[in-house]
Amino acid sequence: MTNNNDPKYQSGFGNEFASEALEGALPEGQNSPQNCPYGLYAEQISGTAFTAPRAANQRTWFYRIRPSVSHKPYVSATSLKTSRFSVDPTTLVATPNQLRWSPFSIPDQPTTFVQGLKTVAGTGDPSIRSGIAVVIYAANANMTREAFYNADGDLLIVPQLGRLEICTEMGPIHAKPTEIVVIPRGIKFAVNLPDGPSRGYILETFDRHWELPDLGPIGANGLANPRDFLAPVASFEDIDTGKPFTIFAKYQDKMFELEQGHSPFDVVAWHGNYYPYKYDLGKFNAVNTVTFDHPDPSIFTVLTVKSANPGVALADFVIFPPRWMVAENTFRPPWFHRNCMSEFMGLISGGYDAKAEGFVPGGASLHSAFSAHGPDTTTFINASKEVLKPVKLRPDGLAFMFETSLMMHVSKWALEDCGTDLQKEYYSVWQGMPKRFNQNKK
The missing domain is CATH 2.60.120.10 (Jelly Rolls)
Known part of the structure; x- marks a missing residue:
């Protein structure tokens, strides 16, 4: 490919782009003229139905040396x-079951x-x-x-x-x-x-x-x-x-x-929005609380695939980037929770504020719908005693989450055939939680 060592890009999400590697390769005035410039073939790829609403319609025209059907x-x-x-x-x-994997081999x-x-x-x-x-x-x-x-x-x-x-x-x-x-x-x-x-x-x-x-x-x-x-x-x-x-x-x-x-x-030119x-x-502009408590993690959504149910995503791609934590009188790590969504998490670099150990770059975890999860015992104890000052959270850390409204099955490969990658004792990170209840102490 030409310019492969130093690729160029066009900026914008969902834009209608036009690009040609040879000047004049894009036909003028119509998509499929009787004879395309340079003897190219016109070919369309449709990412949505022809009759999808204009705002959702996605397609691109290729002008290529040979058609894909050859x-x-x-x-x-x-x-x-x-x-x-x-x-x-x-x-x-x-x-x-709550599941966690060491870095995949x-x-x-x-x-x-x-x-x-x-x-x-x-x-x-x-x-x-x-x-x-x-x-x-x-x-x-x-x-x-x-x-x-x-x-x-x-x-x-x-x-x-x-x-x-x-x-x-x-x-x-x-x-x-x-x-x-x-x-x-x-x-x-x-x-x-x-x-x-x-x-x-x-x-x-x-x-x-x-x-x-x-x-x-x-x-x-x-x-x-x-x-x-x-x-x-x-x-x-x-x-x-x-x-x-x-x-x-x-x-x-x-x-x-x-x-x-x-x-x-062999595409010499193309135009479209697919x-x-x-x-x-690193260009994600994170939003967070400047008073107390936690906003829901949906504020860290980069991209979403909507479902037919308004407000409920088929899939969300969520990240937890380096950011300042300033909430007062607040347990700052993620709280204990049971979610109607399924959460698959991965770690790109650094660490994650809800786990003291075991969740490392290249690994992953899966917490399925309504399966309880949250900070491990060590993280909970330490965070409960922490002196709350403004802190830059995990300057070297970048975690992400694939979240879905669907209930996923786990592959036999991930459970049985991926060697020592599956951490079979993951459940133990929540064992030993201290009983702190005292009805005489408000």
């Missing part, structure tokens, strides 16, 4: 027969991004556009003459270890830990690993698309600002010799592959 038939992906990237009910288990054999995808928890059926899946990736090899697209859902990618150089049909995106990337369903991409071994988290959503949360009483400013979201600029490969390209596809929870003689990244994008979490 390929051999799909076949079962033989190299991915042992794929654990699925919400097939036979691979999942229902459990209300990096493979000791050559493993690409696609080969390293494993579902931790999920629910639903992508064939009826219902549900979500929490996925981790752990990889150590580049995708060479390969690409992947997911027909089932959007992918929100959260790198934790190592940078990602992502080649997409719209152009290159480079992402480091503390940045996120969203790749909508259907868009082809390939991942290279400039730092070698890499690991991170993914939330796969089967219905609707990500959007910025409403700000309500917060007003016009705060949280994630639209201008800080970056979309790629057109860049193309003109390759039709040598070894065929392999395109992997996830369709109805199964992995397929096909061969074609030309690069899938594209991948990235966001730097």
Whole structure:
């Protein structure tokens, strides 16, 4: 891809963008002229139904060297027969137990991004556009003459270890830990690993698309600002010799592959509002209390996927960034709670204020609907005695949460086959809570 070493970006969330790698490659005045400039083919990708309301309608026009349909038939992906990237009910288990994992292991054999995808928890059926899946990736090899697209859902990618150089049909995106990337369903991409071994988290959503949360009483400013979201600029490969390209596809929870003689990244120009994008979490403008108690953690929502029930999200992506804590007469760590939502948490760097130990970068936890959780015993005791002064909370820490209104099952891989990653004694962090009740002492 041209300019792949120094990718350029366009700024804005949900904008209608136009980008061309060759001057004049975008047709003027219409989307599909009888003959496109440079002998290109016009091709549209639709992220929503044609008849979706204008405000929600998403589509992009490509002008590419060859149309995507020029390929051999799909076949079962033989190299991915042992794929654990699925919400097939036979691979999942229902459990209300609080769960926590140590950092997920990096493979000791050559493993690409696609080969390293494993579902931790999920629910639903992508064939009826219902549900979500929490996925981790752990990889150590580049995708060479390969690409992947997911027909089932959007992918929100959260790198934790190592940078990602992502080649997409719209152009290159480079992402480091503390940045996120969203790749909508259907868009082809390939991942290279400039730092070698890499690991991170993914939330796969089967219905609707990500959007910025409403700000309500917060007003016009705060949280994630639209201008800080970056979309790629057109860049193309003109390759039709040598070894065929392999395109992997996830369709109805199964992995397929096909061969074609030309690069899938041959888009010379494009325009539309359906594209991948990235966001730097360091630009999130956190909101918090300046008096007492805690606002709900929804104030840390970066992106949301709305459900049909107003005010209830199919999925929220929430972060807990470095920030000042100034609340008076307040137990400052997260309180004990039982939530109607399911909470999957990961740690990108540093520590987390609700856990004294055990929750470390590259690991994760899952607290399912109405399963009680909160600070561990050590954190509770220490925070109860703390002298409350203004403090910069976890200057080196960045935790996140995938929150959903759905009740997820846990994969057998995450419970049984991920080696020593599952902390089977996690429940013990809440044992030994002191009994402090004394009816004679108000």
